[in-house]
Amino acid sequence: MRNFRFAIVSDLHIAIPQTIWDNPSRFHLVEISIPVLETIFDRLRSADLDFLLIPGDLTQHGEPENHRWLAKRLAQLPYPVFVVPGNHDVPVAVADDRSIGIGDFTRYYAQFGYDDLDRLYYTHELLPGLHLIGLNSNLFDASGTQFGVLDDEQFQWLEAVLEKRRDEVVLVMIHHNVIEHLPGQSRNKLGQRYMLDNAPVLRKLLRSNNVQLIFTGHLHIQDVAFDRGLYDITTGSTVTYPHPYRILEYYTDLHGHSWLQIESGRVEAVEGWHNLPRISRTWMGDRSRPFMLRLLTDEPLNLSEEEAEPLVPSLRYFWATIADGDAQFEFANFPPKPRRFFESFSATLENGSLALIDNHVALKLGCW
Numbered sequence: 001m002r003n004f005r006f007a008i009v010s011d012l013h014i015a016i017p018q019t020i021w022d023n024p025s026r027f028h029l030v031e032i033s034i035p036v037l038e039t040i041f042d043r044l045r046s047a048d049l050d051f052l053l054i055p056g057d058l059t060q061h062g063e064p065e066n067h068r069w070l071a072k073r074l075a076q077l078p079y080p081v082f083v084v085p086g087n088h089d090v091p092v093a094v095a096d097d098r099s100i101g102i103g104d105f106t107r108y109y110a111q112f113g114y115d116d117l118d119r120l121y122y123t124h125e126l127l128p129g130l131h132l133i134g135l136n137s138n139l140f141d142a143s144g145t146q147f148g149v150l151d152d153e154q155f156q157w158l159e160a161v162l163e164k165r166r167d168e169v170v171l172v173m174i175h176h177n178v179i180e181h182l183p184g185q186s187r188n189k190l191g192q193r194y195m196l197d198n199a200p201v202l203r204k205l206l207r208s209n210n211v212q213l214i215f216t217g218h219l220h221i222q223d224v225a226f227d228r229g230l231y232d233i234t235t236g237s238t239v240t241y242p243h244p245y246r247i248l249e250y251y252t253d254l255h256g257h258s259w260l261q262i263e264s265g266r267v268e269a270v271e272g273w274h275n276l277p278r279i280s281r282t283w284m285g286d287r288s289r290p291f292m293l294r295l296l297t298d299e300p301l302n303l304s305e306e307e308a309e310p311l312v313p314s315l316r317y318f319w320a321t322i323a324d325g326d327a328q329f330e331f332a333n334f335p336p337k338p339r340r341f342f343e344s345f346s347a348t349l350e351n352g353s354l355a356l357i358d359n360h361v362a363l364k365l366g367c368w
Contacts, residue, residue, distance in 0.1 A: 001127060001128060001129035001130055001168075001169060002127065003249065003250060003251040003252065004050045004051075004126070004127055004130065004249070004250050005047065005048060005049055005050055005247065005248070005249045005250075006049055006050055006051045006052065006053060006247075006248055006250075007044050007047065007049055007052045007053070007245060007246060007247050007248070008052070008053045008054070008055070008215060008233075008235045008245065008246040008248065009037070009040055009052070009054055009235070009238055009245045009246075010054060010055050010056070010057070010217035010234075010235040010236065010237060010238070011056070011057040011086065011217045011218065011220055011235075011236070011237030011238065011239070011240075012033055012037055012054065012057065012058050012059070012070070012237075012238050012239070013028050013030050013033050013057055013058075013059065013060045013088065013237065013238075013239045014030075014033045014034065014037070014058060014059050014060065014066045014069060014070045015030040015031075015033050015034075015059070015060035015063075015066055016034070016065060016066060016069050018065075019060060019063045019065055019066055020060070021060060021061055025287060025290075026287075027220075027240055027283070027284055027287060028060070028237070028239045028240060029239050029240065029279075029280055029283060030060050030239055032239060032270055032273055032276070033060070033238065033239050035270035035271060035273075036238045036239065036243055036267045036270055036276075037073075037238055039267050039270055040238065040245045040265075040267060041077065043245075043265060044245075044247075045078075047247055049079045049247075050079065050080075050126065050127065051079055051080045051081070051082060051126055051132075052077065052079060052080070052081045052082070053081075053082055053083075053132075053171075053173055053215055054081065054082070054083045054084075055083075055084055055086070055173050055174065055175055055215050055216055055217040055218075055235070056083070056084050056085055056086025056087075056088075056089065056174075056175030056217045056218065057086030057087065057088040057089060057175065057217060057218065057237070058070050058083060058085075058086065058088075058089050059088060059089050060088065061088055061091055061098065061099055062088060062089050062090055062091045062092070062098070062099030062100050063098060063099060063100075064099075064100055067089070067100060067105075067108040067109075068108065071108045071109055071111070071112075074111075074112060075111055080126075081111075081112050082112055082113040082124065082132055082134060082173065083109050083112045083113060083134070084113075084121075084134045084135060084136060084137075084173050084174060084175055085102070085105045085120065085136055085138055085175065086138070086175040086217060086218060087138055087146055087148070087175065087218070089105060089138075090102040090104075090105050090138050091146065092140075092144070093140040093144050093146075102120070102138060102140065105120060106118075106119070106120060113132070113134045119157075120136035120138075121133070121134060121135050121136050121154055121157065121158075122134050123161050123165075126171075129168050129169060130168065130169045130170075130171070131165050131168055131169070131170050131171070132170075132171045132172075132173065133158065133161065133162075133170060133171070133172045133173070134173050134174075135150060135154065135158070135172065135173070135174040136150075136154065136174075137149065137150060137174050137175050137176040137196055138175070139151055147197060148175070148176035148193070148194075148195065148196050148197055148218075149196060149197040149198055150196065150198055150201075150202060155201070155202075155205070158205065159205060162205065162206075162209035162211065163209070165209070166209055166210055169250070169258075170209070170210075170211045170213075171213050171215065172206065172211060172213065172214045172215070173214075173215045173216075174196070174214065174215075174216055175216065175217055175218050176194065176195060176196040176199075176216065176218055177194050177195050177196065177199070177216050177218060177219055177225075177232060177234060178195075178196055178199045178202055178203060178214050178216060178230070178232050179199070179203070179214070179225040179226070179227045179230060179231075179232035180195070180225060180227075181194075181219055181221060181223040181225045181232070181234055182219075182322070182345065183341075183344045183345060184300065186199070187299075188298075188299065188300075189298055189299065190291070190294065190295060190298065194218050194219045203227065203228075203230055206230060207228065207229055207230060211230070212229060212230060212231060212365050212366070213231055213233065213260065213365075214230060214231065214232045214233070215232075215233050215234075215235070216232055216233070216234045216235075217234060217235060217237070218234070219234055220236050220237040220240050220323055221234060221236050221322050221323045221325065222234075222235065222236045222242070222244055222264060222323065222324065222325030222326075222358045222359055223325060223358050224262070224357045224358050224361065224363070231260075231363060233246075233262070236323055236325070238267070240280060240284065240323065241277060241280040241281045241283075241284050241320050241323055241324070242266045242277055242280075242281075242323060242324050243266050243267040243268075243276060243277070243280065244264050244265065244266050244325075244359075245264070245265050245266075245267075246262060246263065246264050246265075247263050247264075247265070248260060248261065248262050248263070249261045257364060257365075257366065258364075258365040258366055259362050259363065259364055259365065260362070260363045260365060261361075261362045261363075262359070262360065262361050262362075262363065263359075263360055264325070264358075264359040264360060281317065281320045284317070284319060284320045284323075285316045285317050285320060288315065288316055288317070288318070288319055288320075289312055289316075291319065292311075292312050292315040292316075292318065292319075293305070293308055293309075293312055295315075296308035296311060296312070296315075296338065300341070301337065301338055301341055303338065307335075311334060311338060314331060314333065314334070315342070318342065318345075322345060325347070325358030325359045326347045326356040326357075326358045326359055327345060327346055327347055328346050328347065329342055329343045329345055329346045330343065331343060
């Protein structure tokens, strides 16, 4: 198989102007969703890409007009594009007056992976010896509540597909995280909703079939997580700080070892927003207080509000720093327990050394 190059943009939250839903507590700067995306497309024009991946949350809130706009724009690109649905793309089981239903998604994105419009998951041969699997992690219960989970039917299909591809390179794309990107993410109330509910089952299946690379979104951070042979590479949102995208190259060296080189770029300005990182970081900091207060008073810290309040100002840009990737934290003024907790979000290895792998790194594959 030859070397190949591809890009990732995630959580676009596309909102054409007349659809913008202005919730005062939102973290998303959907006003700049289209100009930021166009800036990224301009930069990718010279990148000699084989394909582009978009791991979900394509639209602000599943509006038909936003899906139509994006599908038309993606069809104009000079390289193949592949998408999967995010929770924002199919927020309801059945279409209502604002959003499409989950069964409508493939009708908009038939050109972007879906050879069977009755199925929300697919496999596609990208190159000889290279396959992409796009999964749907959005399901609804009888009451209409949305969950991040893979159903049994999809697992059975996936197992059959992987069995046929054991000797090939397989890339998996799914919206919800499959490996923890934050300490205790699968156990924390604030973090677990970004995880696939049955992630351990999926990890076991992928490992048993020699799959190493998973591409996710949803969490709006730059992070590369590793767990026993599996990499979950999650990419931040184009409409939240730091407005990132990734260009990745898969290659084989002279010794026959396979590598994935990851380079990340950011959009620094668009028309009318000339210092976009400063604006969006401030925007996030201004809205961080309720989130930080809850993080301090919920499990595992369980601080009282009286204990938590003095710590909140120091955490104003905590989430923005995580979103940036390769975070380093020091909270020397905090009591021991919250200090250990928040410093554990630093990008370090088990031995405590720096692990700056979230934005620019070469991952050696096939060895763990």
